[in-house]
Amino acid sequence: xxxxxxxxxxxxxxxxxxxxxxxxxxxxxxxxxxxxxxxxxxxxxxxxxxxxxxxxxxxxxxxxxxxxxxxxxxxxxxxxxxxxxxxxxxxxxxxxxxxxxxxxxxxxxxxxxxxxxxxxxxxxxxxxxxxxxxxxxxxxxxxxxxxxxxxxxxxxxxxxxxxxxxxxxxxxxxxxxxxxxxxxxxxxxxxxxxxxxxxxxxxxxxxxxxxxxxxxxxxxxxxxxxxxxxxxxxxxxxxxxxxxx
Numbered sequence: 001x002x003x004x005x006x007x008x009x010x011x012x013x014x015x016x017x018x019x020x021x022x023x024x025x026x027x028x029x030x031x032x033x034x035x036x037x038x039x040x041x042x043x044x045x046x047x048x049x050x051x052x053x054x055x056x057x058x059x060x061x062x063x064x065x066x067x068x069x070x071x072x073x074x075x076x077x078x079x080x081x082x083x084x085x086x087x088x089x090x091x092x093x094x095x096x097x098x099x100x101x102x103x104x105x106x107x108x109x110x111x112x113x114x115x116x117x118x119x120x121x122x123x124x125x126x127x128x129x130x131x132x133x134x135x136x137x138x139x140x141x142x143x144x145x146x147x148x149x150x151x152x153x154x155x156x157x158x159x160x161x162x163x164x165x166x167x168x169x170x171x172x173x174x175x176x177x178x179x180x181x182x183x184x185x186x187x188x189x190x191x192x193x194x195x196x197x198x199x200x201x202x203x204x205x206x207x208x209x210x211x212x213x214x215x216x217x218x219x220x221x222x223x224x225x226x227x228x229x230x231x232x233x234x235x236x237x238x239x240x241x242x243x244x245x
Contacts, residue, residue: 002241003195004156004214005231006137007224008057008106010035010043011066015225020046022228024244025053025214027104027137030085033059033067040092048098053244055102055137058085058123060109067107068174075122082126090130101244102156103127104137113147114139114170120147127153135245140210141169156245159194159212161231162187167202169210178203184227188234191215195240213245 006025009016011034020026026047029035035043047054059067061081073081082103090100105113105123113120120143127134128151138144140157148155162181164172172179181187194200194212202208217228235242 001196001239002243003212003235004053004245005217005228005242006055006104006158006214007217007228008104010039010057012039013224016043017046018225019217019228020050020052022225022232023052023217024242025055025102027055027057027102027106028089029057029059029106030089032061032081032085033063033106037088037092040089041096044089044092044096044098048096053101054089054093054098055104055135056086056089056100057104057106058082058109059106062108067109070108070112075118075125078119078122079126079129082123083130086126086130100131100134102135102137104158110139110144111171111173113144114142117143117147120144121151124148124151124153127151137214139170140212157211157213158216159200159210159214160216161191161194162218162227165200165202165208167204167206167208169202169208172203184223184230187227188230191231192234192238195235196238 005023007023008027010029028043060071062069093100124147136148136153137156137158145155164178199207
């Protein structure tokens with residue numbers, strides 16, 4: 001058995017280089033919620049040096065709130081904005097001799113796309129127009145996956161080590177209790193349940209079936225690096241290899 005580990009990088013934290021020695025896929029911020037051209041370039045260089053798959057991490061135009069503000073924009077504006085961000089990172093990746101492998105939306109763009117079909121379709125349309133061979137990371141079992149399939153993209157179903165789940169398989173909103181799992185042992189246990197057992201316990205106690213293909217490790221917490229090491233160790237102990245999809 002194997003699983004992909006991905007992390008959101010280029011967001012102003014100090015541990016990007018070290019995390020790139022532990023994950024197999026990197027989602028690099030494209031400047032709208034965090035990062036800039038120099039940060040993208042450095043993350044790309046580190047990713048190439050570590051053999052990590054490189055992905056674009058586009059967001060709403062919401063740098064003030066780290067891309068977490070709800071927005072309702074016309075579909076063509078979404079398409080243009082996502083294309084703009086993918087293109088910026090892709091240019092740097094090409095110049096550094098690498099290859100862009102996937103796209104994963106960030107923050108509110110991601111979470112709204114889970115439940116807003118028109119938004120999900122607009123994001124996928126941007127990816128399709130840019131390069132239909134790119135993989136598309138979306139919440140496992142959500143409308144993001146169906147939108148990607150309809151667009152002819154290759155979806156990769158994503159699960160979260162440190163986020164609480166609702167009974168419908170969506171993530172607990174950050175504004176609600178239980179959104180973040182702060183206890184490392186609980187996060188490790190959830191990761192194993194997601195990867196090995198293909199299920200997760202929701203906040204109401206029910207079990208939700210999931211198709212875990214990639215696990216997100218958030219890179220912006222104070223213990224992100226130590227937690228990433230623990231997850232790698234626990235997966236290895238279970239005989240689960242870490243590799244990009």
